[in-house]
Amino acid sequence: MFFGGGTPSLLSPEQLGGVLGAVPRMPDAEVTVECNPETVSSALLEGYRRVGVNRISLGVQATSPGVLRALGRAHRPESVPAAVAAVRRAGIPTFNTDLIFGAAGQSLRSWRQTLLTVLELEPPHVSAYALTVEPGTPLATEPSRHPDPDLQADMYAVADELLTQAGLDWYELSNWARPGHECRHNLLYWQQGGYRGLGSAAHSHADGRRWWNVRTPERYIRSVEEGRSPEAAAEDLDEATRRIEGLELALRTRRGVPMAALESAGELREQGLIDAAGDRAVLTRRGRLLANEVSLRLRDAVPTGS
Numbered sequence: 001m002f003f004g005g006g007t008p009s010l011l012s013p014e015q016l017g018g019v020l021g022a023v024p025r026m027p028d029a030e031v032t033v034e035c036n037p038e039t040v041s042s043a044l045l046e047g048y049r050r051v052g053v054n055r056i057s058l059g060v061q062a063t064s065p066g067v068l069r070a071l072g073r074a075h076r077p078e079s080v081p082a083a084v085a086a087v088r089r090a091g092i093p094t095f096n097t098d099l100i101f102g103a104a105g106q107s108l109r110s111w112r113q114t115l116l117t118v119l120e121l122e123p124p125h126v127s128a129y130a131l132t133v134e135p136g137t138p139l140a141t142e143p144s145r146h147p148d149p150d151l152q153a154d155m156y157a158v159a160d161e162l163l164t165q166a167g168l169d170w171y172e173l174s175n176w177a178r179p180g181h182e183c184r185h186n187l188l189y190w191q192q193g194g195y196r197g198l199g200s201a202a203h204s205h206a207d208g209r210r211w212w213n214v215r216t217p218e219r220y221i222r223s224v225e226e227g228r229s230p231e232a233a234a235e236d237l238d239e240a241t242r243r244i245e246g247l248e249l250a251l252r253t254r255r256g257v258p259m260a261a262l263e264s265a266g267e268l269r270e271q272g273l274i275d276a277a278g279d280r281a282v283l284t285r286r287g288r289l290l291a292n293e294v295s296l297r298l299r300d301a302v303p304t305g306s
Contacts, residue, residue, distance in 0.1 A: 001031045002185040004057070005199065009035040013047025020052050030184040032057050032096075037083035038076070045090035055183070056087050056095040063117045067106045077117075084121045094181050097123045101155040102131035102147030111155045115162045124181035128159045129174050153289050160285050171254045173288050190253050192246045200230075208237040247298045252291060256282035263297045 001023065003016065011019075020031065032055040033048060045056065062068050063077045080097075087095045097118050101111050118126065131147045160170060168176035172190055175183065188195060194206045200220035203212045211234035214220050223230040237245065250257050256274075259265050259281045268274045273287035273294055287294055 001025065001029060002034075003032065004034040005201070007036050007039060008033050009039045009044065013044065013051050016048060016053070017051030030055055032183070032185060034059060035083070037079040040083050040086055042086045042089045045086050045092060049090050049092050054093050056092055057183075058083055058087070058095060058097050060097045060118060061100045062103065062106065062110075063114045064106070064110045067103050067110060067114075080118070081121055084123070094124050096125040096127055096183065097121070098127045098129070099159075100129050100131050101159070102152045104145040108151065108154055108158065112158055112162070115159055119162065119166045123168075125175070125177040125183065126163055126168055127175050128156070128163075130156065156289060157285060160288075169254070170288075173252045173283075173291060187253075190249045192242070192249055208239075208242050210235050210237070244298060248295045251281075251283065251295055251298065254282065256280045257298070261298055262294075263299055265297075268294060268297065 001020070003011075003019075008016075016033070025031075031053045033053050034057045036059050040056075040058075045053075048056075058080070060080050063080060065077060068077070084095070084097075099114060099118065115128075130152045133146055160176075163176040164170070168178055170176050171182050172186060175186060177183075185195075192205075195204060196206075197204045197213065200213055200217045201215045203210065211231050213230040214223065214232045220230045247257050247261050256277060257280060259276065259279055262268060262274070262281050265274065265281055268281070268287075269276065272284055273290060274281040275284055276282075283291060283294065
């Protein structure tokens with residue numbers, strides 16, 4: 001279970017526990033709550049642990065005040081170590097620190113410093129996401145704030161180098177973890193698993209059918225109160241589309257894809273884009289930077305589970 005979007009840590013332990021109590025789950029289920037470092041306290045996190053939360057996802061994003069302002073984040077850099085200490089005091093078994101690179105005004109030097117500052121906290125998991133420009137957002141209307149792709153590539157390389165040196169292994173393009181601390185909900189998406197999303201704009205997937213809810217909270221609440229489905233739209237994937245999509249998702253992970261699923265695999269190895277792990281092809285660091293180009297070589301003749 002994953003509580004994300006907005007600021008879930010505004011929920012009291014009693015409110016969050018009420019939701020958890022309504023959902024049947026296995027005894028060892030991973031239950032994650034996204035938290036803004038500024039909104040957590042030891043008391044809140046201890047309450048979350050008591051109702052069943054066993055993972056926290058901290059939205060650190062950056063440790064530079066200027067970069068945080070550019071990202072529109074409210075917390076101060078000094079709130080991050082305090083939040084990590086509170087997670088540990090509460091006895092919550094594991095946590096993520098989530099970072100974003102490529103924001104306006106962020107240099108390679110400041111990004112390196114963000115990584116070093118976070119690594120001083122010895123996190124068991126780090127996510128590092130490249131800032132992307134989504135249509136219809138305020139960022140899309142301000143070209144001067146758009147990220148530089150070449151700089152982002154350098155930032156990714158620095159992140160992979162420092163995180164690997166610190167003992168965190170990449171298991172998906174944007175995620176590194178110590179053994180046993182990988183996010184299960186994260187892996188579910190890359191393994192093309194089924195999931196059910198509750199709330200406005202939430203997405204779901206089951207057996208090749210994807211659907212998503214209405215975007216605004218007001219419309220979602222009104223639909224529920226009136227006994228109507230909040231589903232806004234859906235799509236059904238045919239077998240061939242599911243198969244190639246499964247390979248595209250698997251290519252993003254440390255497990256990779258069957259070597260036979262890639263056209264010109266030998267050429268890709270010569271170019272330094274893939275390595276062989278037995279009979280599977282795994283992206284190199286250079287290959288991860290060019291993952292979309294490598295995915296164009298995928299062919300759907302090989303089942304995703306091969």
